[in-house]
Amino acid sequence: MIGKIIKATLNVIEMPLKRPFSTHLQSLHSRKGILLELQTEDGVIGLGEAVAFESPWYTEETVETEIHALQQWLLPIIIDQTFDQPIDAYIKMSNVRRNYMSKAAIDMALWDIYAKVKQMNLADLIGSKKKEMYVGAVLATSSFAMMKNRAEELYRDGYTRFKVKIDGKETFEQIKELKRNYPNIAFMVDANGAFTLDDMDLLKEIDKEGFLLIEQPFAVDDLVEHSLLQRTISTPVCLDESITSIQELKTAHALGAIKALNVKVGRVGGLTPALEMIEYCREHGIEVWCGGMIEFGVSRAVNVALASREEFDIPGDIVASDVYWEHDVVTDPVKVKDGKVHRYTKAGIGVELDYDFVKTVTIKTITM
Numbered sequence: 001m002i003g004k005i006i007k008a009t010l011n012v013i014e015m016p017l018k019r020p021f022s023t024h025l026q027s028l029h030s031r032k033g034i035l036l037e038l039q040t041e042d043g044v045i046g047l048g049e050a051v052a053f054e055s056p057w058y059t060e061e062t063v064e065t066e067i068h069a070l071q072q073w074l075l076p077i078i079i080d081q082t083f084d085q086p087i088d089a090y091i092k093m094s095n096v097r098r099n100y101m102s103k104a105a106i107d108m109a110l111w112d113i114y115a116k117v118k119q120m121n122l123a124d125l126i127g128s129k130k131k132e133m134y135v136g137a138v139l140a141t142s143s144f145a146m147m148k149n150r151a152e153e154l155y156r157d158g159y160t161r162f163k164v165k166i167d168g169k170e171t172f173e174q175i176k177e178l179k180r181n182y183p184n185i186a187f188m189v190d191a192n193g194a195f196t197l198d199d200m201d202l203l204k205e206i207d208k209e210g211f212l213l214i215e216q217p218f219a220v221d222d223l224v225e226h227s228l229l230q231r232t233i234s235t236p237v238c239l240d241e242s243i244t245s246i247q248e249l250k251t252a253h254a255l256g257a258i259k260a261l262n263v264k265v266g267r268v269g270g271l272t273p274a275l276e277m278i279e280y281c282r283e284h285g286i287e288v289w290c291g292g293m294i295e296f297g298v299s300r301a302v303n304v305a306l307a308s309r310e311e312f313d314i315p316g317d318i319v320a321s322d323v324y325w326e327h328d329v330v331t332d333p334v335k336v337k338d339g340k341v342h343r344y345t346k347a348g349i350g351v352e353l354d355y356d357f358v359k360t361v362t363i364k365t366i367t368m
């Protein structure tokens, strides 16, 4: 039983990244985010994180649209209401169209409360069996020299799987060169929609390289194009931006446009719908793996719990917190040892806010 939600606090924070994160769409140097705290009548506090970027290059949501959606529409549905389980709130929020990352922040916080009340760690509560897992990392640099340096650092830290951003012939040649240097590393590529059907010859070349998967080669709405590609190549087509709901997942599957799903709790509207999508993927032979959003420690703790489910065979993008941040916002940030992350064990998502530090990076606080 979650109980009655009596208070919500939105901490809007901004932190510099230790190194820029570059795709063909955007280069990020600092990160804004929203840390959400929900409090129950019994004094239990649940943490959530809204993971949209400042501009709508990844999906249509931004930090500002999240503040608006949470303050105007979503939190008023939640506050002063009593819930048994997270899904009860999720159903209530379905009257608000889309705004998935905002909904996910609330859903995460409710799972944190739900697990704390049950005195269980979230991973146990959602049936995760793995105690530790191998993790991978994204190489998103603005030059080949930087990419090679990053790869070497991550390799030395024990990462076993690299995801590299690809946007055409030149980056493909660079990735091939890099891949030859690391024969023991599994490589996947992510295009963030950089290709069109005109690039089919290049995509056939990419197919021959034996990547673990190719993520989001075409634009968000190009499901038909993805299905044409999957019929032509044997590398699994993985969808990220294209899939924000179970309905889109079913459509992509019916079209034959998807063999792997990058599960991001924020993008799909929370852990509640993510679990439903994982179930669907298991039933239909679609591979799942856990992506990342350059998140702070709250959302990462949820990713760790999710990725310890047995369906997640491919190492997730759960890099150590100190790859991105000098200091994370939580008391027990994600650490990677010998290429592995250990599950949290404390009740709830397993971390608490480091309030003294959060104060120093907060640019706005909204209490409701």
Ligand SMILES: [Mg+2]
Binding pocket: 190, 192, 215, 216, 240, 241, 262, 291
């Ligand atoms: Mg992606």
